[in-house]
Amino acid sequence: MRSSGDGTANGPYPLHGRTSDPTTDTVGYRGPTACAAAGITYRQLDYWARTGLVEPSVRPAKGSGTQRLYSFRDVVFLKIVKRFLDTGVALQNIRTAVQHLSDRGADDLERMTLMSDGATVYECSSPDEVVNLLQGGQGIFGIAVGVVWRDVEMALSQLHGERVDTGETLIGHNPADELARRRRDRAV
Numbered sequence: 001m002r003s004s005g006d007g008t009a010n011g012p013y014p015l016h017g018r019t020s021d022p023t024t025d026t027v028g029y030r031g032p033t034a035c036a037a038a039g040i041t042y043r044q045l046d047y048w049a050r051t052g053l054v055e056p057s058v059r060p061a062k063g064s065g066t067q068r069l070y071s072f073r074d075v076v077f078l079k080i081v082k083r084f085l086d087t088g089v090a091l092q093n094i095r096t097a098v099q100h101l102s103d104r105g106a107d108d109l110e111r112m113t114l115m116s117d118g119a120t121v122y123e124c125s126s127p128d129e130v131v132n133l134l135q136g137g138q139g140i141f142g143i144a145v146g147v148v149w150r151d152v153e154m155a156l157s158q159l160h161g162e163r164v165d166t167g168e169t170l171i172g173h174n175p176a177d178e179l180a181r182r183r184r185d186r187a188v
Contacts, residue, residue: 027161027170028058028069037155038078045078053095054078058164069162073109076145076152077101080114083143089116097121101145110146 029037035045048054049061049068054077059069070078077098084094097114100123104112108125115122115133117140124130124142134140161170 026164028056028071028164029075029156029159029161030067030069033156033159033161034070034075034078036159037075037152038082040078040082044082048078048081053091054081054098069164072152072156073102073106075156076109076149079148079152080143080145083148084114084116084121087116087141088118089121090119093119093121110149112145114143114145115140116142 031042031045035042038045049056054074056068056070057074058071059067061068080101081094081098084097085091093116101109111125113124113130115124115130117136117138122133124133130142162168163170
């Protein structure tokens, strides 16, 4: 991963406000939920976990019958991998980009734009860096990580999570999920 960033906090888009930090590992997401939020198949999820591309950081699989549990960040990485694959970036370059992303903090991720010419992935953290990269004259596409972040937040707010400490299922904010609401009301 080439970084042309100067480490400044001025990104190409503003941060959004939120009441809670989804990057905390108090909530995890099972495989089917992670797939739905990232727009991938369970087969892709399983392959990426087994090959170490994006492994579940909350609870890895430990033998038959255990459920992987993915963090919010893991789901964001899954969606980024999917977008890179859809545009034809080589898996080796995606691995490098994912490793680079996993070393960054939440604030860094939200302000980052990943650019690629299909062969190399670049990090841009300011509009000037994006313009400099585009001046090379070749075809470039970009992934605004903050936009992916918000897409995943929205998707997960409609799906079920699991409290890491108690295993309690947390119901998403989906008003159409009548059965889940009834179960929750009965459990109280």
